[in-house]
Amino acid sequence: xxxxxxxxxxxxxxxxxxxxxxxxxLSGKKLxxxxxxKCGEDLLDLDHPVPSGCTELEPxxxxxxxxxxxxxxxxxxxxxQAVKRLFPSAKLGTGPAIENGFYYDFDVEGGFTPxxxxxxxEEMQRIASEDVPLQRRVLQLDEAKSLLREQNESYKxxxxxxxxxxxxxxxxxxxxxxxxxGPHVPSTGYVRAFRLTSLAGAYWRGDENRPMLQRIYxxxxxxxxxxxxxxxxxxxxxxxxxxxxxxxxxxxxxxxEAGAGMPVFYPKGALLRSxxxxxxxxxHLRRGYEPVRGPQLLQSTLWQKSGHYDNYGENMYFxxxxxxxxxxxxxxxxxxxxxxxxxxxxxxxxxxxxxxxGKVNRHEKSGVLHGLMRVREFTQDDAHIICRPxxxxxxxxxxxxxxxxxxxLFDFEYAMELSTRPEKxxxxxxxxxxxxxxxxxxxxxxxxxxxxNPGDGAFYGPKIDVKLKDALGRYWQCATIQCDFxxxxxxxxxxxxxxxxxxxxxxxHRVILGAIERFLGVLIEHYAGxxxxxxxxxxxxxxxxxxxxxxxxxxxxxxxxxxxxxxxVDLRNEKLGQKIRRAQEDKIPYALxxxxxxxxxxxxxxxxxxxxxxxxxxxEQALDMxxxxxxxxxxxxxxxxxxxx
RNA sequence: GCCGGCGUAGCUCAGUGGCAGAGCAGCUGAUUUGUAAUCAGCAGGUCAGGGGUUCGAAUCCCCUCGCCGGCUCCA
Numbered sequence: 001x002x003x004x005x006x007x008x009x010x011x012x013x014x015x016x017x018x019x020x021x022x023x024x025x026l027s028g029k030k031l032x033x034x035x036x037x038k039c040g041e042d043l044l045d046l047d048h049p050v051p052s053g054c055t056e057l058e059p060x061x062x063x064x065x066x067x068x069x070x071x072x073x074x075x076x077x078x079x080x081q082a083v084k085r086l087f088p089s090a091k092l093g094t095g096p097a098i099e100n101g102f103y104y105d106f107d108v109e110g111g112f113t114p115x116x117x118x119x120x121x122e123e124m125q126r127i128a129s130e131d132v133p134l135q136r137r138v139l140q141l142d143e144a145k146s147l148l149r150e151q152n153e154s155y156k157x158x159x160x161x162x163x164x165x166x167x168x169x170x171x172x173x174x175x176x177x178x179x180x181x182g183p184h185v186p187s188t189g190y191v192r193a194f195r196l197t198s199l200a201g202a203y204w205r206g207d208e209n210r211p212m213l214q215r216i217y218x219x220x221x222x223x224x225x226x227x228x229x230x231x232x233x234x235x236x237x238x239x240x241x242x243x244x245x246x247x248x249x250x251x252x253x254x255x256x257e258a259g260a261g262m263p264v265f266y267p268k269g270a271l272l273r274s275x276x277x278x279x280x281x282x283x284h285l286r287r288g289y290e291p292v293r294g295p296q297l298l299q300s301t302l303w304q305k306s307g308h309y310d311n312y313g314e315n316m317y318f319x320x321x322x323x324x325x326x327x328x329x330x331x332x333x334x335x336x337x338x339x340x341x342x343x344x345x346x347x348x349x350x351x352x353x354x355x356x357x358g359k360v361n362r363h364e365k366s367g368v369l370h371g372l373m374r375v376r377e378f379t380q381d382d383a384h385i386i387c388r389p390x391x392x393x394x395x396x397x398x399x400x401x402x403x404x405x406x407x408x409l410f411d412f413e414y415a416m417e418l419s420t421r422p423e424k425x426x427x428x429x430x431x432x433x434x435x436x437x438x439x440x441x442x443x444x445x446x447x448x449x450x451x452x453n454p455g456d457g458a459f460y461g462p463k464i465d466v467k468l469k470d471a472l473g474r475y476w477q478c479a480t481i482q483c484d485f486x487x488x489x490x491x492x493x494x495x496x497x498x499x500x501x502x503x504x505x506x507x508x509h510r511v512i513l514g515a516i517e518r519f520l521g522v523l524i525e526h527y528a529g530x531x532x533x534x535x536x537x538x539x540x541x542x543x544x545x546x547x548x549x550x551x552x553x554x555x556x557x558x559x560x561x562x563x564x565x566x567x568x569v570d571l572r573n574e575k576l577g578q579k580i581r582r583a584q585e586d587k588i589p590y591a592l593x594x595x596x597x598x599x600x601x602x603x604x605x606x607x608x609x610x611x612x613x614x615x616x617x618x619x620e621q622a623l624d625m626x627x628x629x630x631x632x633x634x635x636x637x638x639x640x641x642x643x644x645x
Numbered sequence: 646g647c648c649g650g651c652g653u654a655g656c657u658c659a660g661u662g663g664c665a666g667a668g669c670a671g672c673u674g675a676u677u678u679g680u681a682a683u684c685a686g687c688a689g690g691u692c693a694g695g696g697g698u699u700c701g702a703a704u705c706c707c708c709u710c711g712c713c714g715g716c717u718c719c720a
Binding site for chain 1: 646647648649650655656676677678679680681682683693694710711712713714715716717718719720
């Protein structure tokens with residue numbers, strides 16, 4: 001039968017295996033890099049017969065993304081086999097391929113130690129060098145169950161209980177057997193470039209009420225070079241970890257005495273966030289928001305009314321004084337609602353957009369704290385938009401524009417997700433449908449790609465989330481837009497319509513950066529601490545060559561600082577090389593060198609961060625260069641902001 | 646919160662039952678230097694905190710706090 005293999009056609013008899021079919025066309029070299037076969041959407045093992053209906057075959061190479069997935073999945077089987085050899089009583093959980101690698105969960109008496117990890121990795125190398133075939137078998141469900149029961153694999157049995165098909169596939173290699181859909185590499189020898197990376201606990205099936213298993217993480221690649229590249233990338237990424245760079249650059253730190261999750265901002269860090277906040281404040285005014293401010297503590301009775309007490313109370317800090325209970329705000333909405341309700345509102349007043357850089361406190365569980373990314377006290381660039389239902393979509397589009405402009409300003413790549421109704425939720429189906437439709441059509445009107453996160457909405461409404469990547473590839477939610485029909489109901493918020501009747505407004509909760517702290521964390525890693533000039537806490541450092549140049553250096557510094565440039569001066573008795581080195585380490589955009597020549601003709605010799613020499617400039621020219629540098633990113637993003645104004 | 650690991654000078658780390666160390670940073674002095682580290686000296690410690698074992702604990706055991714990697718939860 002004629003079938004297409006890649007771009008060539010060949011006569012493939014019925015009953016041929018995929019390997020035989022591909023062998024007709026591919027060179028030996030290519031065949032060696034092939035570890036599975038693709039028929040339409042189906043991925044098949046190489047020793048699988050070509051399905052009779054299949055007319056087009058594609059080889060799957062080791063270095064393709066599908067190939068790597070297969071390789072990593074097989075690596076997880078080898079890991080499981082190694083563990084079973086060394087810890088025969090260990091029970092298997094599940095072991096999938098993940099981004100950059102794989103993991104496998106085990107229930108093992110006493111857990112693993114880091115030393116065990118080394119032994120396991122050695123055993124895996126042994127299994128790889130034995131190069132035993134991975135063989136697929138299809139078993140009747142009962143057969144599979146009794147086999148797994150024999151092997152005392154209770155977790156696997158639980159998975160089998162939920163399978164409705166009559167038969168299941170299992171893979172075996174040298175006596176080790178695992179329930180698995182496949183496909184896999186032909187033999188263990190294909191998996192050579194791997195490393196076990198870490199050990200962790202993980203709840204069985206992700207449920208904190210179920211037993212905690214031991215998870216072993218590993219990474220696997222097509223060849224040793226790719227593995228090394230990956231490990232080097234990891235090290236690189238660790239160097240830009242904001243938890244390291246923050247204290248190093250004098251931005252912020254945490255103190256055991258202050259308490260976990262309570263960041264302390266040093267002068268440079270406080271300056272950096274002030275610049276961000278200043279930008280945000282002005283940008284919100286420009287976009288029709290009104291700044292408001294609510295109190296830090298509000299009466300507990302108000303939190304009861306809003307539902308926070310019941311739904312969020314575990315995360316809140318409460319206190320009592322003169323027999324009156326107060327809750328430290330974990331969200332900013334309540335004061336905004338009070339402001340809305342302070343007057344009679346008509347349809348003409350809407351939309352109202354209340355903006356607040358609101359500091360909130362949430363008692364996050366100790367184990368989830370993570371540098372600035374997850375803290376117990378943080379500041380949201382929060383706003384609540386209260387509008388008529390017919391204005392909803394336009395408001396959402398406006399927010400999406402805002403988000404897009406800001407993300408472009410920082411050159412961020414981001415992923416958008418639409419989260420739909422969770423099981424535990426309130427409100428009518430109609431309200432939810434309307435809200436989801438509004439979010440959806442705003443996204444589509446905007447031509448934005450987005451994923452769906454089913455059932456992950458807030459309990460009061462659906463939301464759009466924007467996630468940013470940190471240095472290690474972990475995603476952090478920053479911007480979010482949430483549609484809320486519940487609080488307007490609970491607080492009986494109304495507006496007078498054109499018809500003179502009372503109507504219910506819709507409330508949008510939204511943040512653009514999310515939390516200033518988290519955003520700063522992501523930002524530090526994004527720029528590896530080398531901020532663009534408009535954000536850099538120190539934009540220029542005047543550097544002298546000898547003590548003779550100090551008076552002129554001081555004059556330049558005073559001039560720049562007086563003009564709004566964040567300038568420093570380095571008068572230390574050190575060699576120029578040392579001072580330049582320090583300026584580089586401190587990631588200051590411009591070093592302005594002052595020596596005999598410069599003092600003579602009243603110029604500075606400019607060196608940009610990274611080493612580029614920009615020649616001699618007068619003070620005025622240096623100021624002009626820095627201020628242009630600060631405005632440029634906004635022009636590019638169609639915005640107009642300057643810290644100088 | 647759960648599983649595992651870790652905590653020695655401001656930073657990076659050595660010291661694993663017997664006198665608390667090194668490099669960098671800091672301070673002082675010498676040097677006056679042209680684009681990523683000048684030299685010398687000095688100072689710096691409740692070995693996270695508390696309890697226990699021991700003739701003797703940074704080292705072994707227990708508790709607490711904090712940090713790291715995950716899980717669960719989230720901006």
